[in-house]
Amino acid sequence: MYTVKALKSLFLEYMEANKFDYSPRELFEPVDYILQLGGKRLRPVLLLMSYNLYKEDIKAALPAAYAYEIFHNFSLVHDDIMDEAPLRRGKATIHQKYDINTGILSGDVMLIYAYKYLLDIEKKEVIPEILSIFTKVSADVCIGQQYDINFETAKQVTIEEYLKMIELKTAALIAGAMYTGALLAGASKVDCQNLYEFGLNIGTAFQLQDDILDTYGDAATFGKRIGGDIVQNKKTYLVLTALERANSTQRKQLENLLSSHPVDEEAKIEEVTQLFNELNIKELANKKRDEYHLKAVKNLESLAIEGKKLIPLKNVAESLLKRVQ
């Protein structure tokens, strides 16, 4: 079995050997740019880990891993246009560095190239199923993004609706990557399905963790501004849970805060955080995240795979979800 580090480095080598060095550069240079901004390479590494549970010839899974990474980056490019985000991983977004039209068209070609790499898979007999699952989770990402947009202006969003949205927008692609790795390696349908569920659960836990870190994280390691969601009045798991548990005074206070755009953003962040603290939101969110984490671990343990082979995946899940003290 490969270490996570070894899988990531094999993947990075494959990326390097498969750069978008095509013409016209106006179309493909932005693709190279966004793909080389870095990031955890979470989806491709998880796909390779899923494959590696069953098989050692990692090479056969690299095109699929690349397809998932290309799709993920495509979705970031188009989302960043929609969100008018100037920065991604600390660097200019494509529409900021070039222009919106470049962001649209280079994004489109990325989506097409994700399919191209899936079609490069040598095991031709599994291609229809691999493409079907990819198509399903790709559509889920768009649907999740639309719900996310809808929620911005929705009067009321239930916690259930929110969890469904993050499942679609974030967790589905991770689930698809897990399923694809296992399917490519010839795993049983039951194992493929369990790894899909693992992806959904870990992906949802991961997004809940992101919500928690936005308020309770450490600025030095979080990589984003603490309180960013609060400033933007985002309906996160924390906010929705707080609204659910608040008494009428607290609810009014929270609703006022989360419809305001004050000059003193730090004071707003502090007030909202104070309300979260009164309502025990950090603990409740941690608990919910841990529920998903536990389900994910159970998904792994129900695989037809010996326990010690599961350790690397358990460790990755653990490291994604480090508790905030």
Next chain:
Amino acid sequence: MYTVKALKSLFLEYMEANKFDYSPRELFEPVDYILQLGGKRLRPVLLLMSYNLYKEDIKAALPAAYAYEIFHNFSLVHDDIMDEAPLRRGKATIHQKYDINTGILSGDVMLIYAYKYLLDIEKKEVIPEILSIFTKVSADVCIGQQYDINFETAKQVTIEEYLKMIELKTAALIAGAMYTGALLAGASKVDCQNLYEFGLNIGTAFQLQDDILDTYGDAATFGKRIGGDIVQNKKTYLVLTALERANSTQRKQLENLLSSHPVDEEAKIEEVTQLFNELNIKELANKKRDEYHLKAVKNLESLAIEGKKLIPLKNVAESLLKRVQ
């Protein structure tokens, strides 16, 4: 064999039965809207005609026909954003009716659904090849669109570069549709390839015809403003041929006209048309279009298909390219 009319009506029935009546409506309603604006349904009908050269059970080719129509409309949605076009087929474009973000995201999901319909094809063994050709021509469309954008600001564009651009942007998708219909019907590789070439040639002829009609068409039947390309200073086949054949005085005059944005657009259209007339551009463009048309007919005649079965496709080609008197 089915008539063109019968194929179109089978296709429209299939579209009606496969409307995008999914949730959330904010994402899928715009897809229904654009698909129902009408149009010739050229790509799906050609795909079905290609299939029908070999087989009668048209039903089996409907998902692929729909996929090509969805992709074509996806490309219109994103192109219209890039071109800031307010109207499409006389109705508001998606970004105009809704907003740009809706245009981006609904477009994305259309591209994904084009693949979904290709994956619905029942003959599973041809799916990898059908998807490969679709992926190739889809990327071609993006590449062609990028060249088209580049040409807007390019100092010099050769006629050869222009013909390559319209092959990528317009003809490739028609070629892919022809190839796919034949492949689905079990045609030989040679026939598939000939039908692909037919699509490239007829698609290129069709775009040349569009360039000609922009100046020499009949306003009542053209459906667009006569001289629209001239007003927009587009480097069409007519302009590039005129620049090639002009003496230095004429070239200077044309270059000045085609970098101007005068208030009196009609006078500009008249002056440019006058120059075209002096240089015999209409006849030259007709000749070039007829060359491609002839090549397309030859592609058909080299198929392993009896001559009388080719008549409907020849008629469609003819009707697309009706001579301007």
